[in-house]
Amino acid sequence: xxxxxxPQSQPESVAAEGEATQQFGEGKTPQGxxxxxxxxxxxxxxxxxxxxxxxxLFLLALGSIPxxxxxxxxxxxxxxxxxxxxxxxxxxxxxxxxxxxVFAAPWFAAIYLLLFASLVGCVVPRTFRLVGSARTPPxxxxxxxxxxxxxxxxxSALSPAxxxxxxxxxxxxxxxxLRRSAADGADQxxxxxxxxxxxxxxxxxxxxxxxxxxxxxxxxxxGYKADKLLVEGQTFADTNSALDEFHPGRLVSGSDLPPxxxxxxxxxxxxxxxxxxxxxxxxxDADVTYRSSPGANPxxxxxxxxxxxxxxxxxxxxxxxxxxxxxxxxxxxxxxxxQEATPFIPANTATFLSDGVVKAPDASLGxxxxxxxxAIPVNGTVESIFPAADAPAVSLIGYSGNLGLNxxxxxxxxxLDTTGMTKVSGSPHLLLPGQTWALPGGKGSITFVGVKxxxxxxxxxxxxxxxxxxxxxxxxxxxxxxxxxxRRRVFVRAVPAASGAGSVVTVGGLTRSDASGGFEEExxxxxxxxxxxxxxxxxxxxxxxSEVPGA
Amino acid sequence: xxxxxxxxxxxxxxxxAVLLAAALAVTLLTSxxxxxxxxxxxxxxxxxxxxxxxxxxxxxxxxxAIKLSSYRGKTVVLxxxxxxCSPCRDEAPTLAGLDEQYGSKGVAFLGDDVGDTPANALAFxxxxxxxxxxFSDNGYLVVADFSVAGVAVSDTPTTVVIDKTGHVxxxxxxxxxxxxxxxxxxxxxxxKE
Numbered sequence: 001x002x003x004x005x006x007p008q009s010q011p012e013s014v015a016a017e018g019e020a021t022q023q024f025g026e027g028k029t030p031q032g033x034x035x036x037x038x039x040x041x042x043x044x045x046x047x048x049x050x051x052x053x054x055x056x057l058f059l060l061a062l063g064s065i066p067x068x069x070x071x072x073x074x075x076x077x078x079x080x081x082x083x084x085x086x087x088x089x090x091x092x093x094x095x096x097x098x099x100x101x102v103f104a105a106p107w108f109a110a111i112y113l114l115l116f117a118s119l120v121g122c123v124v125p126r127t128f129r130l131v132g133s134a135r136t137p138p139x140x141x142x143x144x145x146x147x148x149x150x151x152x153x154x155x156s157a158l159s160p161a162x163x164x165x166x167x168x169x170x171x172x173x174x175x176x177x178l179r180r181s182a183a184d185g186a187d188q189x190x191x192x193x194x195x196x197x198x199x200x201x202x203x204x205x206x207x208x209x210x211x212x213x214x215x216x217x218x219x220x221x222x223g224y225k226a227d228k229l230l231v232e233g234q235t236f237a238d239t240n241s242a243l244d245e246f247h248p249g250r251l252v253s254g255s256d257l258p259p260x261x262x263x264x265x266x267x268x269x270x271x272x273x274x275x276x277x278x279x280x281x282x283x284x285d286a287d288v289t290y291r292s293s294p295g296a297n298p299x300x301x302x303x304x305x306x307x308x309x310x311x312x313x314x315x316x317x318x319x320x321x322x323x324x325x326x327x328x329x330x331x332x333x334x335x336x337x338x339q340e341a342t343p344f345i346p347a348n349t350a351t352f353l354s355d356g357v358v359k360a361p362d363a364s365l366g367x368x369x370x371x372x373x374x375a376i377p378v379n380g381t382v383e384s385i386f387p388a389a390d391a392p393a394v395s396l397i398g399y400s401g402n403l404g405l406n407x408x409x410x411x412x413x414x415x416l417d418t419t420g421m422t423k424v425s426g427s428p429h430l431l432l433p434g435q436t437w438a439l440p441g442g443k444g445s446i447t448f449v450g451v452k453x454x455x456x457x458x459x460x461x462x463x464x465x466x467x468x469x470x471x472x473x474x475x476x477x478x479x480x481x482x483x484x485x486x487r488r489r490v491f492v493r494a495v496p497a498a499s500g501a502g503s504v505v506t507v508g509g510l511t512r513s514d515a516s517g518g519f520e521e522e523x524x525x526x527x528x529x530x531x532x533x534x535x536x537x538x539x540x541x542x543x544x545x546s547e548v549p550g551a
Numbered sequence: 552x553x554x555x556x557x558x559x560x561x562x563x564x565x566x567x568a569v570l571l572a573a574a575l576a577v578t579l580l581t582s583x584x585x586x587x588x589x590x591x592x593x594x595x596x597x598x599x600x601x602x603x604x605x606x607x608x609x610x611x612x613x614x615x616a617i618k619l620s621s622y623r624g625k626t627v628v629l630x631x632x633x634x635x636c637s638p639c640r641d642e643a644p645t646l647a648g649l650d651e652q653y654g655s656k657g658v659a660f661l662g663d664d665v666g667d668t669p670a671n672a673l674a675f676x677x678x679x680x681x682x683x684x685x686f687s688d689n690g691y692l693v694v695a696d697f698s699v700a701g702v703a704v705s706d707t708p709t710t711v712v713i714d715k716t717g718h719v720x721x722x723x724x725x726x727x728x729x730x731x732x733x734x735x736x737x738x739x740x741x742x743k744e
Contacts, residue, residue: 124561235690239698240705241631241665242691255703259695294695328670335677339670359635362674408641408726 047114048121056115063111067102070094103220116213123206130199137179141189141491145508148491150523153506154531160188160494160503166533167492167505170526176490188503189493195511201481208478211471219464224248224257226459231324231341232452235263237294238312238459258312262290265300267453269321271388279350279387286318286455303457313461320456322346323354325371325394326449331363332442338363341452344371345414351384357416358396361405363444366416370395370428371451382430392451394431398424400443486511486519490526505531593731594722598741601718604711605696609686612669612676617661617684620717625659626739627713628732631694631704632685633667634675638726639708643679645729646710649736650683657715658736661685663693665707714739 046052071079080100084091091100098105145151156163161183168190172178176192227245228236236242238261240254248254270283286303292312301309309316322344329338337360344356351373358367374386375393382393401421405411429437431448438445488511494503507527511519596602604627607619619627630646632639650660662685664672669687676685686693694704702711702719711722712735720739723731 235692237691237695237698239691239694240703241694241707241709253703254705255698255701257698259699261690261692261695263690294692294699331674335674336670337674340668360671360674361640362634362671362678405635405637406640408638410637413635 044121047118048125049118050122053115053118053122056111056118059111060108060115063102063108066094066099070099070102072103073101112213112217116210119206119210119213123203123210126203126206130196130203133196133199138177138191138193138489140179141181141191141493142508143493145491145493145506148508148510150509150520151506152524152527153504155497155502156494156505156531157502160496160505163494163503163505164188164190164492167494167507167530170530170533171490171492174526188495189491192490192492193488194490195485195487198482198485198487201478201483201485204478205475205482206478208471208475212468212475215464215468215471217464218467219249219462221249221251223460223462223464224252225461226257227319227456228459229343229454229456230262230264231343231454232264232267233341235261237261238314243459258314259293260290260312260314261294262288262311262316262457264288264455267321267455269388269453271386281387284318284321286321286457288316303455313463315460317458317460318455319458322454322456323352323371323373323389323392324452324454325356325369325392326452327358327367328447328449329358329360329363329365329367329444330446331360331365331444334444335363337365337444339449341454343414343454344369348384350387352387353384355414357414358446359403359405359413359416360444361403364400364402365424365439365444365446366399366403366418366421367396367446368399368416369397389451389453392433394448395428396431396437396446397428398437398439398443398446400424400439488512488519488522490523492530507531592723592725593735594724595735595738596719596721598714598720601714601720602701604702604713604717604719605700607686607693607696609688609693611684612664612672612687613684614669615684617686619661619713622659622661622713623717624715625657626715626720626736627659627661628653628736629661629663629711629713630727631663631665631707631709631711633665633707634671635667636707640675640679642708642710642726642728643675643681645727645732647680647682649729649732650681653736659683663688665689665691665694710735712736712739 071083073080083100094100098107102108142148146153156166158166164180165183168178168180171190171192174194176194177196179191181187181189225245225247226238226243228243230236238257238259240246240257246254248256264286266287268283268285268287269281272278272280272282284305287300288303288309289298289300290309290311291298299311303309303316303318305318308318323346324341324343326341327338328336331337338358342356342358344354346352346354347370353373354371356369356371358369360366372382372384372393372395373388374384374390375382376385376391382395399416399418399421404417404420411417424439424441424443431437431446433448433450436445436447488509490507490509492505492507494505496502497504507523507530509519509523509526604619607617609617611617619629628646628649630639630642632643634640646660649658654660660683662676662681662683664685665688667687667689672685672687675681688694697704697711700719702722704711704722704724706724708726709722709724710727710732712720712732714720721735723735
């Protein structure tokens with residue numbers, strides 16, 4: 001919001017300094033016909049006042065702070081659970097206040113909607129006013145121009161009417177909007193006004209601000225965000241049930257998803273091998289093949305950090321990666337019960353020591369595992385010393401019994417419910433690629449077949465992003481225009497000279513909120529030009545030419 | 552003064568109208584989206600308004616070819632499942648029982664094994680006594696085909712019942728009960744032709 005208001009359109013009958021200097025003023029005290037109407041009008045005026053809008057804007061900013069400080073349900077539900085675990089007393093209260101889902105909280109929506117109403121209520125009447133003021137001619141010239149903030153006078157050899165005509169030519173040439181007194185009247189003056197662009201800038205700013213809010217709302221209603229973890233060699237189709245996480249906008253359902261398919265051919269992570277930043281990632285690259293719809297021609301792309309794939313008006317970002325050790329589990333009967341590259345979740349992002357579980361319910365076996373990309377033995381256990389899979393190993397703890405997977409209650413694929421199970425051995429068992437652990441008691445076996453990598457992809461659709469950017473740029477442009485363009489009025493009044501021949505011409509000027517300065521200089525130049533614009537054939541006396549600038 | 556009043560009225564009306572329209576749109580669209588299921592948890596399509604099932608082709612868990620269109624003339628019960636999915640494993644005995652009951656009565660059972668590997672899936676089907684074939688659909692491609700055809704299989708498990716003419720008669724999203732499935736199978740027998 002800017003601190004500028006349009007000069008209100010003036011009733012033409014009043015002609016006084018008061019009129020020339022009259023500014024737009026907001027509130028007249030409500031004097032409604034009934035008390036209720038008065039209160040309503042007062043409430044409305046409060047809501048649409050700039051102060052309220054500023055307070056709401058400030059509250060919106062303030063309200064966003066918990067959204068970035070506290071973990072949010074939408075983006076990181078696991079972190080919210082973690083917060084609950086570490087702050088059991090505080091977390092429920094924060095939840096009551098909606099602080100774990102700030103941007104969907106009713107109070108946040110209330111601020112948003114009030115701000116929206118305030119802006120609409122401010123901008124719509126302003127549009128009317130701009131149109132009105134664009135149609136209204138400048139006010140009549142005040143009687144005493146010398147009282148205006150800027151003024152100067154000079155003697156002219158011309159008659160008052162001719163002198164004012166000269167001023168009209170100068171001001172008209174500078175694209176001032178003019179209002180001239182009757183050419184044959186005794187009172188000779190011209191009013192000129194310029195700087196309507198300021199209101200246009202002001203309006204552009206307000207409308208763009210509305211546009212930004214609308215764009216963000218459109219993003220929230222029609223956009224969505226989804227996550228998918230994809231192991232090398234795996235394909236997935238963008239459907240609700242295939243996605244690991246799906247956060248649709250209010251007006252999005254699973255059937256609105258564009259049916260693109262994508263295969264992760266290969267994921268490459270490079271790390272700095274030496275020096276102080278050893279182990280720091282230097283490059284990530286997800287080599288994918290995709291189809292925009294089933295049966296469409298395939299395309300290929302390398303998704304990198306900050307280099308998303310654009311497909312079907314969505315963007316696919318690379319947001320994470322990890323290892324998926326491949327296991328083969330056989331049951332007591334010797335039949336293969338499980339064979340899959342199983343995504344493990346990094347527990348340490350520096351060394352990529354990762355945790356995961358293997359569930360083979362049809363062999364009644366489950367394993368909790370730690371994957372070590374570059375393993376070295378340390379005091380009887382293994383540690384990872386480098387994030388790349390240079391010397392991979394897995395350490396497994398085996399369980400046998402009922403995994404609870406037939407209960408009908410959905411389970412996390414990253415957690416093993418060991419309540420109905422017993423450990424098959426006392427200590428963890430270390431496996432290198434290709435090695436098999438034959439479980440004690442003939443319960444079966446597990447083979448560490450090899451290692452694949454997985455990439456975590458964020459699929460986002462935000463229809464409000466581009467409009468919000470455009471509106472943001474327009475808002476800035478409007479703000480600059482309203483800062484740098486001055487609304488200014490110049491008046492010229494000529495009276496017959498006391499000597500009887502020629503006239504005395506007074507030029508007066510005023511501006512409002514001369515934020516960028518410079519009106520004084522502009523006025524001085526104008527006054528000089530007007531004085532110098534005497535027709536050639538009748539040069540004024542140089543001695544009387546000018547007392548410019550005056551103040 | 553009168554003009555100013557009229558403008559205020561126009562402005563207030565405009566704001567209120569925009570807010571009401573937005574609220575109405577949100578309410579209507581959020582409640583109307585997706586598959587509306589009835590009180591029994593069944594999404595049923597009336598005969599004549601049934602979407603045509605996509606012509607899905609694929610390979611089974613054992614590597615043989617399956618073509619959905621080759622089941623024309625039979626009612627098809629297509630179950631989207633995965634061996635990793637607890638509700639799927641829970642409902643499997645129901646499906647196996649229905650297969651036995653209706654298999655000889657012109658009803659064919661099929662599975663679509665999503666997000667899974669054939670090894671894991673076969674270990675389960677052998678143990679659960681499921682003898683009907685399943686598409687091996689690790690990447691949810693069959694789900695996408697149905698989505699394109701206007702049938703949103705929005706969760707796993709979902710069971711879709713296709714009538715003899717190849718149109719989707721209805722579905723159950725989530726674990727299906729014996730009652731739900733027999734209702735759907737009977738509904739599917741009522742075709743337009």
